[in-house]
Amino acid sequence: MADAIEIAARVRSGSVTAVDIVEQHLAAIAKREPEIHAFNLVLAEQARARAHEVDAMVAAGRDPGPLAGVPIALKDNMCTRGVPTTCSSKILAGWKPPYDATVVSKLAAAGAVVIGKTNLDEFAMGSSTENSAFGPTRNPHDITRVPGGSSGGSAAAVSAGFASLGLGSDTGGSIRQPAALCGVVGVKPTYGYVSRYGLIAFASSLDQIGPFANSVADAALLLDVIGGHDPMDSTSIPLTHPALLDVVGQGAEGLRVGRITDLPDGADPDVTERLELAFDALRAAGATIVDVQVPAFEFGLTAYYLIGPAEASSNLARYDGVRYGLRVDAADTNAMYGVTRAAGFGDEVKRRIMLGTYALSAGYYDAYYGKALKVRRLIHDEFERAYQRADVLLTPTSPSVAFPFGAKGDNPLAMYLCDVYTIPANLTGHPGMSVPFGTGAADLPVGVQVLAGTLCEPQMFRAAAALERALS
Numbered sequence: 209m210a211d212a213i214e215i216a217a218r219v220r221s222g223s224v225t226a227v228d229i230v231e232q233h234l235a236a237i238a239k240r241e242p243e244i245h246a247f248n249l250v251l252a253e254q255a256r257a258r259a260h261e262v263d264a265m266v267a268a269g270r271d272p273g274p275l276a277g278v279p280i281a282l283k284d285n286m287c288t289r290g291v292p293t294t295c296s297s298k299i300l301a302g303w304k305p306p307y308d309a310t311v312v313s314k315l316a317a318a319g320a321v322v323i324g325k326t327n328l329d330e331f332a333m334g335s336s337t338e339n340s341a342f343g344p345t346r347n348p349h350d351i352t353r354v355p356g357g358s359s360g361g362s363a364a365a366v367s368a369g370f371a372s373l374g375l376g377s378d379t380g381g382s383i384r385q386p387a388a389l390c391g392v393v394g395v396k397p398t399y400g401y402v403s404r405y406g407l408i409a410f411a412s413s414l415d416q417i418g419p420f421a422n423s424v425a426d427a428a429l430l431l432d433v434i435g436g437h438d439p440m441d442s443t444s445i446p447l448t449h450p451a452l453l454d455v456v457g458q459g460a461e462g463l464r465v466g467r468i469t470d471l472p473d474g475a476d477p478d479v480t481e482r483l484e485l486a487f488d489a490l491r492a493a494g495a496t497i498v499d500v501q502v503p504a505f506e507f508g509l510t511a512y513y514l515i516g517p518a519e520a521s522s523n524l525a526r527y528d529g530v531r532y533g534l535r536v537d538a539a540d541t542n543a544m545y546g547v548t549r550a551a552g553f554g555d556e557v558k559r560r561i562m563l564g565t566y567a568l569s570a571g572y573y574d575a576y577y578g579k580a581l582k583v584r585r586l587i588h589d590e591f592e593r594a595y596q597r598a599d600v601l602l603t604p605t606s607p608s609v610a611f612p613f614g615a616k617g618d619n620p621l622a623m624y625l626c627d628v629y630t631i632p633a634n635l636t637g638h639p640g641m642s643v644p645f646g647t648g649a650a651d652l653p654v655g656v657q658v659l660a661g662t663l664c665e666p667q668m669f670r671a672a673a674a675l676e677r678a679l680s
């Protein structure tokens with residue numbers, strides 16, 4: 209039983225217990241987790257205890273909330289009080305956060321049951337989960353292939369039925385791309401829709417938390433729970449968001465669906481074929497297709513690989529061997545910083561820190577970081593113009609289906625290109641989501657990306673739900 213809406217309804221009515229639901233998911237984990245490695249930590253005892261509390265509330269006639277008894281997998285870059293939070297990095301070894309992320313508190317208040325902390329590319333830097341210090345996660349559809357990344361563990365956990373829902377973080381595509389590769393729904397909301405308090409920062413102006421789910425309606429339910437203003441995050445939007453669960457059934461009638469005619473090529477033919485079928489499906493559901501142009505789309509990747517690393521180099525400066533996790537002793541403090549970081553950070557993280565430090569250095573700041581900010585603004589303004597003509601835009605989520613381990617191993621640029629279609633929405637702050645839309649090469653899942661304007665999540669979810677219905 210994987211459907212979160214159904215689980216919550218049945219737990220709330222008392223027709224099934226939260227304890228039974230947790231045991232079913234723990235059994236699925238026991239069976240397949242050894243080959244998938246979705247988790248850094250399975251919280252079996254904590255989940256059982258929490259499920260008992262939920263059942264006790266139901267028995268006492270109190271409502272545990274909209275996610276009553278729903279098992280959820282948390283990406284291991286979200287702080288959980290007293291529970292190790294690693295970012296899949298050796299540098300955080302042994303660190304236990306003294307507080308919960310806002311999303312974690314909101315899940316608890318809604319009756320959800322956290323079942324474990326999931327694997328990721330170290331500090332969320334990567335597109336395959338191969339950059340984890342604890343070994344890769346495998347794609348449940350084909351264990352010789354990557355699940356995507358960086359939230360590969362949460363995507364795989366939901367896809368394999370280890371959890372009904374998952375949370376990931378998306379800085380350049382890290383929710384949408386693994387969702388596409390694992391055949392689940394993944395949403396990056398508008399920047400500021402969900403609080404980042406307690407999300408370990410990668411690139412603060414791009415990072416956003418969002419849901420993984422087996423259906424568009426389940427994703428809406430989860431986003432309704434975790435969204436909303438939080439005074440602990442100064443970039444969170446001070447508004448109450450409309451309930452997305454109420455709009456998913458509204459259909460695509462009258463929606464203007466944009467086709468970006470100058471989209472960068474590079475997507476495989478099996479992926480573009482599915483995208484064409486998605487346009488057809490929305491047209492058949494009563495939407496109109498309009499052409500739009502976003503000429504600066506292709507510069508998104510370049511701007512991202514200056515802005516992202518620049519912010520990362522600043523954010524990661526706090527891991528100094530003093531305040532968190534690992535310390536490697538050395539003769540003096542400066543030497544200790546050096547050897548701790550050399551031992552604690554993996555190659556990709558070091559590459560980002562070097563790129564970012566260079567882009568921000570005196571003499572290069574204007575030429576690299578400053579220029580990238582101008583490109584970011586240009587891309588934003590072009591998308592804003594496109595959204596005057598279209599309510600949503602459709603693109604591929606990922607240029608290809610899941611690829612084999614090691615396929616892009618020695619070539620960072622090939623890996624970076626996985627996110628060519630997802631990165632612009634992080635630069636602009638607009639929402640985007642990936643919906644499974646059939647299969648491509650090797651019978652593997654293909655995702656279609658639905659993009660929308662600022663706070664236009666309702667239109668985005670309507671289009672996504674219409675795509676989902678077209679397949680059923």
Ligand code: GLN
Nearest residue numbers: 332333334379380381382
């Ligand atoms: N793959 C991209 C990167 O490595 C995006 C990662 C993310 O969204 N966290 O930067």
